[in-house]
Amino acid sequence: MKRSEPDKPQERTRLSRDRVLSAAVAVADTGGLGSLTIRSLAQQLGVKPMSVYYHVANKDEILDGIVDFVFSQIELPSATGDWRAEIQRRAVSARQVLRRHSWAIALMESRTTPGPATLRHHDAVIATLRAAGFSRAMTAHAYALLDAYVYGFAVQEAALPFEGPETVGSVAEPIMEHFAAGDYPHLVEMATEYYLKPGYDFGDEFEFGLNLILDGLTPSLPGGAD
Secondary structure (H helix, E strand, O other): OOOOOOOOHHHHOOOOHHHHHHHHHHHHHHHOHHHOOHHHHHHHHOOOHHHHOOOOOOHHHHHHHHHHHHHHHOOOOOOOOOHHHHHHHHHHHHHHHHHHOHHHHHHOOOOOOOOHHHHHHHHHHHHHHHHHOOOHHHHHHHHHHHHHHHHHHHHHHHHOOOOOHHHHHHHHHHHHOOOOOOOOHHHHHHHHHHHOOOOOOOOHHHHHHHHHHHHHHHHHOOOOOO
16 A cells, blocks of 8 residues: 655745745634644645644744734725825725635734734724824724724624625514514514615615714814814
């Protein structure tokens, strides 16, 4: 019987750290963060588990790398542009990226060894707020508030039991059928007269809330509402 041979050096050279991390993102996208192990990563790459260790030392290094990968996909705001438009663009981009990689939400601010894309991202947001005229304290407040909103909305959106506005009815109507007559009148009114009406999209709530936050921050700038 032919013996199984270890990975050859030339086979290992086909791997790179970037390829390993891209595969790790693919595994997490498919099965969630809990599915990401050295073994599942090796299977995704089509190599033996030991081959992975040539490029990443351990699971923590993988997590650091894939968080940095996610940050690298979010559009950076520019300190030379209109602060509101730039911060809004960054927030919209972050939401879109987190919809593709919802497993990353809980990890975004958890790493103690952030990568270059993560640091570049934070620096760009701070630079944009500071260039707009926000004080150091207000920059800290604004950044915390914006991230709490973006990440929180992403968590809520990822947990919704429906996919897009066209599926809201198919989820909500069977739930409402279990209500006895007169139960939860305000909930029923909102569902029948608003949420289930054609054109309603929960995703539209993101821009509405974001604009409220930006409106609330504006008076803190020198010149008030300018």
